[in-house]
Amino acid sequence: MPSTLASIKNKLDAHLGQEMTVVAQAGRKKVTERTGILRETFPAVFVVDYDKTQSAVETVSYSYTDVLTANIELSFGEAE
Numbered sequence: 001m002p003s004t005l006a007s008i009k010n011k012l013d014a015h016l017g018q019e020m021t022v023v024a025q026a027g028r029k030k031v032t033e034r035t036g037i038l039r040e041t042f043p044a045v046f047v048v049d050y051d052k053t054q055s056a057v058e059t060v061s062y063s064y065t066d067v068l069t070a071n072i073e074l075s076f077g078e079a080e
Contacts, residue, residue, distance in 0.1 A: 004068075008067050012046050012074075015076050020036060020037070020048065020074055021033060023072065024066075045061045045063050
């Protein structure tokens with residue numbers, strides 16, 4: 001993944017509207033993996049709409065810092 005917040009945002013801008021997988025740290029040894037659509041990017045956060053069957057929460061925002069610090073991992077389609 002890119003190494004600066006601006007480059008992370010630029011990369012995500014190129015994938016707007018695409019299906020993506022988000023792998024997030026949910027605790028000490030717990031990891032959650034969900035599939036959703038990248039809806040929007042803002043200066044500090046991006047928004048993902050999740051499939052209602054996978055999660056009770058439909059829309060979640062993450063900061064680019066989460067990606068930079070590896071608290072979450074993102075993948076689009078087959079390969080990045």
